[in-house]
Amino acid sequence: MSKKEAKADSKRVSFVTQQNENRQQVIQQTENKVVEAPSVLSVREFAELLKVPVTEIIGALVKNGVMATINESIDYDTMSIIADGLGFSLTEKAEEEIKLETKNTKKHLTTRPPVVTVMGHVDHGKTMLLDAIRHTDVISTESGGITQHIGAYQVTVKRENKERTLTFLDTPGHEAFSAMRAHGANITDVVVLVVAANDGVKPQTIEAINHAKAASVPVVVAINKIDLPDSDIDRVKRQLADNGLLSEEWGGDVPMVPVSAKNKENIDEIIDMILLVADLKELKADATLPATGVVIESHMQAGRGPIATILIQEGTLHAHDVVVIGSTYGKVRIMENYLGKKISEATPSMPVRIAGLQEVPNFGDRVLAVADEKEAKELTKVKSIKRKVLSIGELSRDIKAGKIKELKLILKADVAGSLEAIKKSLNEISNEEVKINVLHEGVGDITESDVNMALASEALVIGFRVKASSDVMNLARRENVKISIYDIIYQLLDDLTAALSGLLEPEIVETEIGRMKILAIFKVHRNEKIVGGKVTSGKIENNCEVKIVRDKETIGEGKIVSLQQNMKDAREVLENFECGLKVETEIKLAEDDSLECYRKEERVRRLC
Numbered sequence: 001m002s003k004k005e006a007k008a009d010s011k012r013v014s015f016v017t018q019q020n021e022n023r024q025q026v027i028q029q030t031e032n033k034v035v036e037a038p039s040v041l042s043v044r045e046f047a048e049l050l051k052v053p054v055t056e057i058i059g060a061l062v063k064n065g066v067m068a069t070i071n072e073s074i075d076y077d078t079m080s081i082i083a084d085g086l087g088f089s090l091t092e093k094a095e096e097e098i099k100l101e102t103k104n105t106k107k108h109l110t111t112r113p114p115v116v117t118v119m120g121h122v123d124h125g126k127t128m129l130l131d132a133i134r135h136t137d138v139i140s141t142e143s144g145g146i147t148q149h150i151g152a153y154q155v156t157v158k159r160e161n162k163e164r165t166l167t168f169l170d171t172p173g174h175e176a177f178s179a180m181r182a183h184g185a186n187i188t189d190v191v192v193l194v195v196a197a198n199d200g201v202k203p204q205t206i207e208a209i210n211h212a213k214a215a216s217v218p219v220v221v222a223i224n225k226i227d228l229p230d231s232d233i234d235r236v237k238r239q240l241a242d243n244g245l246l247s248e249e250w251g252g253d254v255p256m257v258p259v260s261a262k263n264k265e266n267i268d269e270i271i272d273m274i275l276l277v278a279d280l281k282e283l284k285a286d287a288t289l290p291a292t293g294v295v296i297e298s299h300m301q302a303g304r305g306p307i308a309t310i311l312i313q314e315g316t317l318h319a320h321d322v323v324v325i326g327s328t329y330g331k332v333r334i335m336e337n338y339l340g341k342k343i344s345e346a347t348p349s350m351p352v353r354i355a356g357l358q359e360v361p362n363f364g365d366r367v368l369a370v371a372d373e374k375e376a377k378e379l380t381k382v383k384s385i386k387r388k389v390l391s392i393g394e395l396s397r398d399i400k401a402g403k404i405k406e407l408k409l410i411l412k413a414d415v416a417g418s419l420e421a422i423k424k425s426l427n428e429i430s431n432e433e434v435k436i437n438v439l440h441e442g443v444g445d446i447t448e449s450d451v452n453m454a455l456a457s458e459a460l461v462i463g464f465r466v467k468a469s470s471d472v473m474n475l476a477r478r479e480n481v482k483i484s485i486y487d488i489i490y491q492l493l494d495d496l497t498a499a500l501s502g503l504l505e506p507e508i509v510e511t512e513i514g515r516m517k518i519l520a521i522f523k524v525h526r527n528e529k530i531v532g533g534k535v536t537s538g539k540i541e542n543n544c545e546v547k548i549v550r551d552k553e554t555i556g557e558g559k560i561v562s563l564q565q566n567m568k569d570a571r572e573v574l575e576n577f578e579c580g581l582k583v584e585t586e587i588k589l590a591e592d593d594s595l596e597c598y599r600k601e602e603r604v605r606r607l608c
């Protein structure tokens with residue numbers, strides 16, 4: 001290694017260490033009761049872990065709409081939400097640690113290939129660069145193989161007589177990256193940021209920088225199109241420096257390689273730089289363990305059934321293994337690599353396409369190889385609740401309680417001028433106790449990428465004189481991300497000021513969703529009544545609150561804690577259908593009583 005390389009090397013190490021120290025400090029400052037938990041635990045084990053009564057956990061689960069008994073299992077997200085509510089902060093135990101603990105095996109850690117995502121502004125040459133890199137693959141070139149489009153592929157290069165492999169996610173772009181993070185899967189080890197030397201830093205370049213920053217993933221910059229006469233490498237470096245990426249040559253920590261994807265110039269250099277950055281991260285995995293991974297692509301294929309491309313993160317997946325993927329499972333019937341070649345084993349960082357699942361899994365679902373179908377069935381029964389992003393009202397309440405020290409925002413505005421004006425005012429309203437942290441800002445409409453970033457980082461999306469398409473709004477609604485759009489600047493600032501000072505107490509609004517009439521009383525406990533009846537209007541939903549009405553007068557309240565239609569558990573029962581239900585209430589229910597099912601919704605002034 002040359003002197004210069006060694007210097008760059010040590011700089012990167014100190015940068016990484018510094019980042020880790022900072023992160024650690026933040027964790028220590030903001031959270032006191034930090035508890036480590038594995039991905040799945042039974043309710044009893046979880047209670048023991050937190051050292052709180054199991055009834056308290058069950059109560060908190062019920063409040064979140066999950067009916068789980070003491071021996072049933074809950075997943076990490078669910079535990080995390082419950083823990084938050086009880087004043088704990090959960091951190092996830094690495095899958096590898098859990099396995100090693102439970103199976104009591106030795107660690108056999110070996111280096112695994114880095115997983116790389118290419119990002120950058122449209123037309124700056126992401127696809128062409130990926131193609132150029134793909135052409136350096138000694139394996140596909142030697143075998144004459146044609147890479148399949150399975151969402152990811154590997155490239156093996158020879159360096160000093162050694163083969164080095166890298167895994168590239170094939171869907172360049174921010175959506176895949178942020179969607180993956182939104183699902184809690186930070187699978188990228190290195191981001192390659194492509195910037196066209198003739199065009200410079202553009203809005204999507206900045207967006208990519210912010211995504212990488214938010215995920216704490218190191219960046220290698222490819223300054224592309226240097227073959228063009230109007231290319232200006234220094235200008236790109238200056239612009240990147242303005243956006244927080246300082247080139248190594250200028251004393252910073254970010255490697256920047258001028259390339260031409262078109263002329264295949266400096267492609268080996270960029271690959272070397274990715275490998276160097278990856279080596280500093282000392283990426284290791286234990287290939288002797290049962291496989292774990294994440295779904296990066298999935299679909300239904302005629303004749304083959306559900307197909308999933310998964311990226312193996314730990315362990316080895318074998319053909320005929322039984323795998324649990326999200327809420328489905330199956331036996332790996334066919335396993336192919338990125339060249340479409342049948343393989344019998346897949347090791348860490350390898351993308352593989354598998355068939356044999358019961359259903360099509362979701363993008364971002366976790367994959368876990370298990371002993372047999374019995375275990376798979378047990379695991380797919382794990383109870384879970386959806387991760388919820390706090391609303392502004394809840395944030396405001398937590399700020400008031402001193403639980404939150406930072407209001408994270410994604411800010412979009414119609415023009416750069418208004419963006420600047422808003423940011424300046426935000427600085428002024430940011431106070432000692434609570435900071436406003438703009439994770440990402442940009443000119444233009446609110447996109448799915450913004451929503452995914454908000455979800456991954458638990459931020460609010462604030463728009464000023466911009467729009468959000470119905471697709472974007474639907475995604476936000478599904479994922480519980482709050483988008484607030486303003487036309488008047490002072491309203492925006494008013495709301496944020498109020499949120500910051502903890503003044504935005506949410507207002508609870510009740511909306512009726514249906515009614516039913518009780519036709520029979522089956523069982524009466526002190527706090528629980530099991531009854532049968534018919535839905536007379538709207539619908540009845542499990543877990544909803546009810547008002548008990550007798551002779552047109554409300555005589556009490558309760559909550560539906562279990563709902564059945566035709567003896568089967570149901571989420572909802574519609575008008576004119578009969579149902580059986582368990583109601584939590586102290587009121588002695590009687591035939592002919594009506595239950596009015598209503599939903600409590602939180603509304604906060606303009607922000608929601």
Ligand code: GDP
Nearest residue numbers: 121122123124125126127128224225260261262
């Ligand atoms: P993407 O949108 O970032 O994936 O960009 P593409 O890879 O599709 O490239 C956009 C355009 O830039 C295409 O017309 C490419 O031919 C061109 N392009 C990509 N890389 C280079 C390069 O190194 N030099 C030149 N001159 N053109 C390039």
